[in-house]
Amino acid sequence: MKVVLFCGGQGTRLRDYSDQIPKPLVPVGGRPILWHIMKYYASYGHKDFIICLGYKGEAIKQFFLDYDERVNNDFVFENGGAKIDVLQSDIQDWRITFVDTGQNTNIGGRLLRVREHLDGEEMFLANYADTLTDLDLDAMIQGFSATDAVAGFCCVKPPYSFHLVSFGNDSRVAQISDVKDSGMWMNGGYFALRPEIFDNLHEGEELVIEGFERLVGQKRLYAHQHESFWTCMDTFKEKQALDDRVAAGNTPWQVWKDD
Template sequence: MKVVLFCGGLGTRLREHSDTIPKPLVNIGYRPILWHLMRYYAHHGHKDFILCLGYRGDMIREFFLNYNECLTNDFVFSEGGRKIEPVRSDIQDWRITFVDTGLHANIGQRLRRVREYLKGEDMFMANYADGLTDLPLNDHIAQFQRSDAVASFIAVRTSQSFHCVHSDDNGTVTSFGQLSGSEFWINAGYFCLRQDIFDYVEEGDELVEQPFKRLIERKKLLVNRYGGFWQQMDTFKEKITYDRMEARGDCPWMVWRKS
């Protein structure tokens, strides 16, 4: 399945970094969070990516155009440097489509602008570029495939009240938005979508606002409540949290290492 990644936001809450580079290129260890996210999908067999670019999209293009695996992987140096042999390859079998989706476009409009690159795909995935998880991805996909939903996503438990989710026992979303309570399940991305999603996203719509309300009315929106690891990188504090986890080797999102 193709994977659409939304990489065009301004990242204003991570201003310590996003004034100079786009948030998807903020490093965790030696590599950008975008690389970690793509590596996660690739581990599960999904290696055909569409990057929705916006703010400093040129830097994301340059990162991949100048990508040198030897800078972050083990390699063998011989013949005075005339022969370089990486011990392993990260991205050799990835296919990446780079699309300028506008500087100020919202998520729904970025998705609409890559529709032509999704022709022939009955289903595809989409995600924000600032959150990582150890979610068993293919189980998440299989749950969606067994349903007649148009869209699904994961929800995680938090004390925040942004994009809160209520659902019935079958996972069908019954309400979405600002909800009351002391602890919430919120939208954490990792969307699975059918082509029908484009029938619900109109010009100017934000994906998880008007389109999701239309899906809820038709009982076509599914949620997968996940209690495992999920962490966004939306602020400088969260960036430091990731750096500390990486420094001590506590990286649950690196599912490729476990196998």
């Protein structure tokens, strides 16, 4: 299946990096987070990507234009460089379509702008460019395929602790609780979509707001509950936590290592 990746945001909460490079190119353990996400999908056999570009999109194009398998993988060097045998490949069998979807376009608008590249697809995948997970993608797709839903997504429990507060009539606190104990779930990305999504999404609307609200009313929105590893990279603290995981060899999202 084709995979649409939303790579146009400015990543303002990672300002130290995003002033120089777009958020999808912010490195995690020496590799852009976008590479990790694409490698994840490729490990499940989904290697036909559509990248929705926006802020500093030219930098993402240049990253792939300059990508050298020999630099990024182990290789055997012989005869003073006359013969070089790369021992494994990262992206050789990937197909990537780069589409400028606008500087300030929202996610729904970016999806609409790549519609022509999805003609003929019975189903396709989509995702943000800042989330990592060990989600069993095959299981989610299988569950979604067994329904008549137009859209499906991975939902996760909030990964961080913060407090929810409810009030009585006099503005005094009636209850305070940790969100982790609330039973709430949140959108974790990793979307599976059928072409009918374009009938439920209009210019200027947001995919997860107006688009999904229509599908909720039709009872055609599917959620796959995932309780294992999931994280986003919105802040420097979250980026540092991912780097620490790489340094410790604790990288559950790198499911391709099990292949």
